[in-house]
Amino acid sequence: MIGSCSKYPELKGCWDDIAKSLPHRPHEAIYHRARILLYRSAERKWTDDEKEQIRRFVENNGADWKTLARELGKSEIHVKDTWRRIKPKNLKKGRWTQDEQQNLFDLVNLDLRLKAHQIKNPDHRLLRDNISWEAISDKLTTRNHKNCCLKWYETLASPMVKEGVWADVDDYLLVEALQKVDAVCIEDVDWDSLLDHRSGEVCRQRWNQMVRAIGGHREKPFIEQVEVLSRRYCPEMIEYRK
Structure with a gap:
Protein backbone atom coordinates (compact mmCIF):
# COMPACT_ATOMS: atom_id res chain seq x y z
CA MET A 1 0.00 0.00 0.00
CA ILE A 2 2.74 2.43 0.95
CA GLY A 3 4.58 1.48 -2.23
CA SER A 4 1.86 3.18 -4.26
CA CYS A 5 0.75 5.80 -1.74
CA SER A 6 -0.29 8.26 -4.47
CA LYS A 7 -3.42 6.11 -4.88
CA TYR A 8 -4.34 6.54 -1.22
CA PRO A 9 -5.07 10.14 -0.11
CA GLU A 10 -4.85 9.16 3.55
CA LEU A 11 -1.15 8.37 3.07
CA LYS A 12 -0.27 11.76 1.65
CA GLY A 13 2.94 13.02 3.23
CA CYS A 14 3.89 9.61 4.62
CA TRP A 15 7.39 9.80 3.18
CA ASP A 16 8.00 13.07 5.02
CA ASP A 17 7.05 11.34 8.26
CA ILE A 18 9.33 8.40 7.48
CA ALA A 19 12.19 10.75 6.64
CA LYS A 20 11.96 12.36 10.09
CA SER A 21 13.14 9.07 11.55
CA LEU A 22 16.22 9.18 9.32
CA PRO A 23 17.32 12.83 9.41
CA HIS A 24 20.82 11.93 8.19
CA ARG A 25 19.46 10.56 4.89
CA PRO A 26 18.00 12.60 2.00
CA HIS A 27 14.36 11.92 1.08
CA GLU A 28 15.26 10.58 -2.36
CA ALA A 29 17.67 8.01 -0.93
CA ILE A 30 15.08 6.85 1.60
CA TYR A 31 12.41 6.46 -1.06
CA HIS A 32 14.75 4.60 -3.42
CA ARG A 33 15.87 2.18 -0.72
CA ALA A 34 12.29 1.60 0.41
CA ARG A 35 11.22 0.70 -3.11
CA ILE A 36 14.01 -1.85 -3.33
CA LEU A 37 12.89 -3.46 -0.07
CA LEU A 38 9.17 -3.29 -0.82
CA TYR A 39 9.42 -4.74 -4.30
CA ARG A 40 12.10 -7.30 -3.57
CA SER A 41 11.14 -10.68 -4.94
CA ALA A 42 10.47 -13.46 -2.45
CA GLU A 43 12.90 -15.56 -4.47
CA ARG A 44 15.91 -13.27 -4.49
CA LYS A 45 18.29 -15.40 -6.54
CA TRP A 46 18.25 -15.11 -10.31
CA THR A 47 18.46 -18.31 -12.30
CA ASP A 48 20.79 -18.71 -15.26
CA ASP A 49 17.75 -18.95 -17.54
CA GLU A 50 16.42 -15.62 -16.26
CA LYS A 51 19.79 -13.96 -16.78
CA GLU A 52 19.95 -15.31 -20.31
CA GLN A 53 16.42 -14.05 -20.93
CA ILE A 54 17.54 -10.58 -19.84
CA ARG A 55 20.52 -10.71 -22.22
CA ARG A 56 18.37 -11.76 -25.17
CA PHE A 57 15.70 -9.19 -24.39
CA VAL A 58 18.17 -6.29 -24.14
CA GLU A 59 19.90 -7.38 -27.35
CA ASN A 60 16.60 -7.41 -29.25
CA ASN A 61 14.62 -4.64 -27.54
CA GLY A 62 17.02 -2.40 -25.66
CA ALA A 63 16.46 -1.16 -22.12
CA ASP A 64 12.67 -1.49 -21.91
CA TRP A 65 12.77 -2.47 -18.24
CA LYS A 66 9.03 -2.13 -17.66
CA THR A 67 8.14 -4.73 -20.31
CA LEU A 68 10.94 -7.06 -19.26
CA ALA A 69 9.98 -6.80 -15.58
CA ARG A 70 6.41 -7.71 -16.47
CA GLU A 71 7.58 -10.76 -18.44
CA LEU A 72 9.80 -11.94 -15.59
CA GLY A 73 7.42 -11.09 -12.78
CA LYS A 74 10.09 -8.93 -11.15
CA SER A 75 10.40 -5.25 -10.30
CA GLU A 76 11.97 -2.84 -12.78
CA ILE A 77 14.60 -1.86 -10.21
CA HIS A 78 15.86 -5.41 -9.75
CA VAL A 79 15.78 -6.21 -13.46
CA LYS A 80 17.83 -3.11 -14.21
CA ASP A 81 20.31 -3.81 -11.41
CA THR A 82 20.70 -7.42 -12.56
CA TRP A 83 21.47 -6.27 -16.09
CA ARG A 84 24.17 -3.96 -14.75
CA ARG A 85 25.79 -6.94 -13.05
CA ILE A 86 25.63 -9.34 -16.00
CA LYS A 87 26.07 -7.09 -19.02
CA PRO A 88 29.27 -7.57 -21.07
CA LYS A 89 32.40 -6.39 -19.29
CA ASN A 90 34.28 -5.26 -22.39
CA LEU A 91 34.15 -1.62 -21.34
CA LYS A 92 37.15 0.45 -22.33
CA LYS A 93 38.95 3.25 -20.55
CA GLY A 94 41.10 6.06 -21.84
CA ARG A 95 41.25 7.47 -25.36
CA TRP A 96 38.22 6.99 -27.59
CA THR A 97 38.76 5.60 -31.07
CA GLN A 98 37.33 7.42 -34.07
CA ASP A 99 34.96 4.50 -34.68
CA GLU A 100 33.64 4.84 -31.13
CA GLN A 101 33.10 8.57 -31.58
CA GLN A 102 31.29 8.02 -34.87
CA ASN A 103 29.13 5.31 -33.31
CA LEU A 104 28.32 7.65 -30.44
CA PHE A 105 27.24 10.34 -32.91
CA ASP A 106 25.08 7.85 -34.81
CA LEU A 107 23.39 6.63 -31.63
CA VAL A 108 22.79 10.13 -30.24
CA ASN A 109 21.42 11.34 -33.57
CA LEU A 110 19.08 8.34 -33.71
CA ASP A 111 17.94 8.96 -30.14
CA LEU A 112 17.24 12.63 -30.89
CA ARG A 113 15.21 11.66 -33.97
CA LEU A 114 13.08 9.28 -31.92
CA LYS A 115 12.58 11.81 -29.12
CA ALA A 116 11.42 14.43 -31.61
CA HIS A 117 8.32 12.36 -32.36
CA GLN A 118 7.42 11.68 -28.74
CA ILE A 119 4.78 13.70 -26.92
CA LYS A 120 6.47 15.63 -24.12
CA ASN A 121 4.85 15.81 -20.71
CA PRO A 122 5.41 19.34 -19.36
CA ASP A 123 5.11 17.99 -15.81
CA HIS A 124 8.16 15.77 -16.23
CA ARG A 125 11.58 17.21 -15.51
CA LEU A 126 13.83 16.19 -18.41
CA LEU A 127 17.54 15.55 -18.46
CA ARG A 128 19.60 17.80 -20.70
CA ASP A 129 18.42 17.15 -24.28
CA ASN A 130 16.50 14.16 -22.87
CA ILE A 131 19.12 11.78 -24.31
CA SER A 132 18.90 8.15 -23.12
CA TRP A 133 22.52 7.65 -22.14
CA GLU A 134 22.03 4.22 -20.58
CA ALA A 135 20.35 2.91 -23.73
CA ILE A 136 23.12 4.42 -25.85
CA SER A 137 25.79 2.83 -23.64
CA ASP A 138 24.10 -0.56 -23.95
CA LYS A 139 24.22 -0.30 -27.74
CA LEU A 140 27.74 1.11 -27.89
CA THR A 141 28.92 -1.69 -25.51
CA THR A 142 32.43 -0.25 -25.01
CA ARG A 143 31.69 2.68 -22.65
CA ASN A 144 29.40 3.18 -19.68
CA HIS A 145 26.60 5.73 -19.74
CA LYS A 146 28.52 8.30 -17.69
CA ASN A 147 31.47 8.25 -20.08
CA CYS A 148 29.15 8.56 -23.08
CA CYS A 149 27.47 11.60 -21.55
CA LEU A 150 30.77 13.23 -20.58
CA LYS A 151 32.32 12.57 -23.98
CA TRP A 152 29.35 14.14 -25.72
CA TYR A 153 29.12 17.31 -23.66
CA GLU A 154 32.78 17.86 -22.76
CA THR A 155 34.39 17.00 -26.11
CA LEU A 156 31.92 16.67 -28.96
CA ALA A 157 29.35 19.33 -28.08
CA SER A 158 30.52 22.93 -28.18
CA PRO A 159 31.41 24.77 -24.94
Whole structure:
Protein backbone atom coordinates (compact mmCIF):
# COMPACT_ATOMS: atom_id res chain seq x y z
CA MET A 1 0.00 0.00 0.00
CA ILE A 2 2.74 2.43 0.95
CA GLY A 3 4.58 1.48 -2.23
CA SER A 4 1.86 3.18 -4.26
CA CYS A 5 0.75 5.80 -1.74
CA SER A 6 -0.29 8.26 -4.47
CA LYS A 7 -3.42 6.11 -4.88
CA TYR A 8 -4.34 6.54 -1.22
CA PRO A 9 -5.07 10.14 -0.11
CA GLU A 10 -4.85 9.16 3.55
CA LEU A 11 -1.15 8.37 3.07
CA LYS A 12 -0.27 11.76 1.65
CA GLY A 13 2.94 13.02 3.23
CA CYS A 14 3.89 9.61 4.62
CA TRP A 15 7.39 9.80 3.18
CA ASP A 16 8.00 13.07 5.02
CA ASP A 17 7.05 11.34 8.26
CA ILE A 18 9.33 8.40 7.48
CA ALA A 19 12.19 10.75 6.64
CA LYS A 20 11.96 12.36 10.09
CA SER A 21 13.14 9.07 11.55
CA LEU A 22 16.22 9.18 9.32
CA PRO A 23 17.32 12.83 9.41
CA HIS A 24 20.82 11.93 8.19
CA ARG A 25 19.46 10.56 4.89
CA PRO A 26 18.00 12.60 2.00
CA HIS A 27 14.36 11.92 1.08
CA GLU A 28 15.26 10.58 -2.36
CA ALA A 29 17.67 8.01 -0.93
CA ILE A 30 15.08 6.85 1.60
CA TYR A 31 12.41 6.46 -1.06
CA HIS A 32 14.75 4.60 -3.42
CA ARG A 33 15.87 2.18 -0.72
CA ALA A 34 12.29 1.60 0.41
CA ARG A 35 11.22 0.70 -3.11
CA ILE A 36 14.01 -1.85 -3.33
CA LEU A 37 12.89 -3.46 -0.07
CA LEU A 38 9.17 -3.29 -0.82
CA TYR A 39 9.42 -4.74 -4.30
CA ARG A 40 12.10 -7.30 -3.57
CA SER A 41 11.14 -10.68 -4.94
CA ALA A 42 10.47 -13.46 -2.45
CA GLU A 43 12.90 -15.56 -4.47
CA ARG A 44 15.91 -13.27 -4.49
CA LYS A 45 18.29 -15.40 -6.54
CA TRP A 46 18.25 -15.11 -10.31
CA THR A 47 18.46 -18.31 -12.30
CA ASP A 48 20.79 -18.71 -15.26
CA ASP A 49 17.75 -18.95 -17.54
CA GLU A 50 16.42 -15.62 -16.26
CA LYS A 51 19.79 -13.96 -16.78
CA GLU A 52 19.95 -15.31 -20.31
CA GLN A 53 16.42 -14.05 -20.93
CA ILE A 54 17.54 -10.58 -19.84
CA ARG A 55 20.52 -10.71 -22.22
CA ARG A 56 18.37 -11.76 -25.17
CA PHE A 57 15.70 -9.19 -24.39
CA VAL A 58 18.17 -6.29 -24.14
CA GLU A 59 19.90 -7.38 -27.35
CA ASN A 60 16.60 -7.41 -29.25
CA ASN A 61 14.62 -4.64 -27.54
CA GLY A 62 17.02 -2.40 -25.66
CA ALA A 63 16.46 -1.16 -22.12
CA ASP A 64 12.67 -1.49 -21.91
CA TRP A 65 12.77 -2.47 -18.24
CA LYS A 66 9.03 -2.13 -17.66
CA THR A 67 8.14 -4.73 -20.31
CA LEU A 68 10.94 -7.06 -19.26
CA ALA A 69 9.98 -6.80 -15.58
CA ARG A 70 6.41 -7.71 -16.47
CA GLU A 71 7.58 -10.76 -18.44
CA LEU A 72 9.80 -11.94 -15.59
CA GLY A 73 7.42 -11.09 -12.78
CA LYS A 74 10.09 -8.93 -11.15
CA SER A 75 10.40 -5.25 -10.30
CA GLU A 76 11.97 -2.84 -12.78
CA ILE A 77 14.60 -1.86 -10.21
CA HIS A 78 15.86 -5.41 -9.75
CA VAL A 79 15.78 -6.21 -13.46
CA LYS A 80 17.83 -3.11 -14.21
CA ASP A 81 20.31 -3.81 -11.41
CA THR A 82 20.70 -7.42 -12.56
CA TRP A 83 21.47 -6.27 -16.09
CA ARG A 84 24.17 -3.96 -14.75
CA ARG A 85 25.79 -6.94 -13.05
CA ILE A 86 25.63 -9.34 -16.00
CA LYS A 87 26.07 -7.09 -19.02
CA PRO A 88 29.27 -7.57 -21.07
CA LYS A 89 32.40 -6.39 -19.29
CA ASN A 90 34.28 -5.26 -22.39
CA LEU A 91 34.15 -1.62 -21.34
CA LYS A 92 37.15 0.45 -22.33
CA LYS A 93 38.95 3.25 -20.55
CA GLY A 94 41.10 6.06 -21.84
CA ARG A 95 41.25 7.47 -25.36
CA TRP A 96 38.22 6.99 -27.59
CA THR A 97 38.76 5.60 -31.07
CA GLN A 98 37.33 7.42 -34.07
CA ASP A 99 34.96 4.50 -34.68
CA GLU A 100 33.64 4.84 -31.13
CA GLN A 101 33.10 8.57 -31.58
CA GLN A 102 31.29 8.02 -34.87
CA ASN A 103 29.13 5.31 -33.31
CA LEU A 104 28.32 7.65 -30.44
CA PHE A 105 27.24 10.34 -32.91
CA ASP A 106 25.08 7.85 -34.81
CA LEU A 107 23.39 6.63 -31.63
CA VAL A 108 22.79 10.13 -30.24
CA ASN A 109 21.42 11.34 -33.57
CA LEU A 110 19.08 8.34 -33.71
CA ASP A 111 17.94 8.96 -30.14
CA LEU A 112 17.24 12.63 -30.89
CA ARG A 113 15.21 11.66 -33.97
CA LEU A 114 13.08 9.28 -31.92
CA LYS A 115 12.58 11.81 -29.12
CA ALA A 116 11.42 14.43 -31.61
CA HIS A 117 8.32 12.36 -32.36
CA GLN A 118 7.42 11.68 -28.74
CA ILE A 119 4.78 13.70 -26.92
CA LYS A 120 6.47 15.63 -24.12
CA ASN A 121 4.85 15.81 -20.71
CA PRO A 122 5.41 19.34 -19.36
CA ASP A 123 5.11 17.99 -15.81
CA HIS A 124 8.16 15.77 -16.23
CA ARG A 125 11.58 17.21 -15.51
CA LEU A 126 13.83 16.19 -18.41
CA LEU A 127 17.54 15.55 -18.46
CA ARG A 128 19.60 17.80 -20.70
CA ASP A 129 18.42 17.15 -24.28
CA ASN A 130 16.50 14.16 -22.87
CA ILE A 131 19.12 11.78 -24.31
CA SER A 132 18.90 8.15 -23.12
CA TRP A 133 22.52 7.65 -22.14
CA GLU A 134 22.03 4.22 -20.58
CA ALA A 135 20.35 2.91 -23.73
CA ILE A 136 23.12 4.42 -25.85
CA SER A 137 25.79 2.83 -23.64
CA ASP A 138 24.10 -0.56 -23.95
CA LYS A 139 24.22 -0.30 -27.74
CA LEU A 140 27.74 1.11 -27.89
CA THR A 141 28.92 -1.69 -25.51
CA THR A 142 32.43 -0.25 -25.01
CA ARG A 143 31.69 2.68 -22.65
CA ASN A 144 29.40 3.18 -19.68
CA HIS A 145 26.60 5.73 -19.74
CA LYS A 146 28.52 8.30 -17.69
CA ASN A 147 31.47 8.25 -20.08
CA CYS A 148 29.15 8.56 -23.08
CA CYS A 149 27.47 11.60 -21.55
CA LEU A 150 30.77 13.23 -20.58
CA LYS A 151 32.32 12.57 -23.98
CA TRP A 152 29.35 14.14 -25.72
CA TYR A 153 29.12 17.31 -23.66
CA GLU A 154 32.78 17.86 -22.76
CA THR A 155 34.39 17.00 -26.11
CA LEU A 156 31.92 16.67 -28.96
CA ALA A 157 29.35 19.33 -28.08
CA SER A 158 30.52 22.93 -28.18
CA PRO A 159 31.41 24.77 -24.94
CA MET A 160 30.33 27.89 -26.85
CA VAL A 161 26.70 26.85 -26.29
CA LYS A 162 27.03 27.57 -22.58
CA GLU A 163 28.57 30.94 -23.41
CA GLY A 164 25.47 31.83 -25.43
CA VAL A 165 27.36 32.52 -28.67
CA TRP A 166 26.50 29.22 -30.34
CA ALA A 167 23.64 26.71 -30.50
CA ASP A 168 23.64 22.93 -30.92
CA VAL A 169 21.92 23.24 -34.29
CA ASP A 170 24.67 25.58 -35.51
CA ASP A 171 27.10 22.64 -35.70
CA TYR A 172 24.89 21.01 -38.29
CA LEU A 173 24.24 24.27 -40.15
CA LEU A 174 27.96 25.04 -40.29
CA VAL A 175 28.90 21.66 -41.74
CA GLU A 176 26.04 21.86 -44.23
CA ALA A 177 27.24 25.30 -45.36
CA LEU A 178 30.82 24.08 -45.75
CA GLN A 179 29.61 21.19 -47.89
CA LYS A 180 28.01 23.67 -50.27
CA VAL A 181 30.94 26.06 -50.72
CA ASP A 182 33.50 25.43 -53.42
CA ALA A 183 36.54 25.47 -51.15
CA VAL A 184 39.61 23.30 -51.62
CA CYS A 185 41.37 24.54 -48.50
CA ILE A 186 40.41 26.43 -45.37
CA GLU A 187 41.83 29.68 -46.77
CA ASP A 188 39.24 29.56 -49.58
CA VAL A 189 36.32 29.75 -47.14
CA ASP A 190 34.51 33.06 -46.70
CA TRP A 191 33.66 32.50 -43.05
CA ASP A 192 31.61 35.69 -42.75
CA SER A 193 29.10 34.45 -45.32
CA LEU A 194 28.51 30.94 -43.98
CA LEU A 195 25.83 31.61 -41.35
CA ASP A 196 23.74 34.76 -41.42
CA HIS A 197 23.21 34.73 -37.66
CA ARG A 198 26.85 34.05 -36.68
CA SER A 199 30.01 36.03 -37.31
CA GLY A 200 32.85 34.59 -39.34
CA GLU A 201 35.12 34.69 -36.30
CA VAL A 202 32.73 32.57 -34.25
CA CYS A 203 32.22 30.09 -37.12
CA ARG A 204 35.97 29.69 -37.55
CA GLN A 205 36.42 29.23 -33.79
CA ARG A 206 33.84 26.46 -33.70
CA TRP A 207 35.32 24.80 -36.78
CA ASN A 208 38.71 24.62 -35.06
CA GLN A 209 37.08 22.94 -32.06
CA MET A 210 35.34 20.39 -34.26
CA VAL A 211 38.54 19.53 -36.13
CA ARG A 212 40.43 18.97 -32.87
CA ALA A 213 37.92 16.23 -32.00
CA ILE A 214 38.53 14.12 -35.12
CA GLY A 215 41.86 12.65 -34.09
CA GLY A 216 44.11 11.59 -36.96
CA HIS A 217 41.83 13.32 -39.42
CA ARG A 218 43.28 16.63 -38.23
CA GLU A 219 46.19 16.11 -40.59
CA LYS A 220 43.96 15.40 -43.58
CA PRO A 221 43.09 17.94 -46.28
CA PHE A 222 40.25 20.36 -45.59
CA ILE A 223 37.87 18.59 -47.99
CA GLU A 224 38.34 15.28 -46.18
CA GLN A 225 37.81 16.96 -42.81
CA VAL A 226 34.47 18.29 -44.04
CA GLU A 227 33.57 14.82 -45.27
CA VAL A 228 34.38 13.23 -41.90
CA LEU A 229 32.37 15.82 -39.97
CA SER A 230 29.44 15.61 -42.38
CA ARG A 231 28.95 12.01 -41.27
CA ARG A 232 28.68 13.20 -37.67
CA TYR A 233 26.74 16.42 -38.14
CA CYS A 234 24.51 15.12 -40.92
CA PRO A 235 22.23 17.83 -42.40
CA GLU A 236 19.06 15.78 -41.94
CA MET A 237 19.50 16.26 -38.17
CA ILE A 238 18.97 20.02 -38.37
CA GLU A 239 15.22 19.87 -37.73
CA TYR A 240 15.77 17.69 -34.66
CA ARG A 241 18.33 20.04 -33.07
CA LYS A 242 16.33 23.24 -33.37
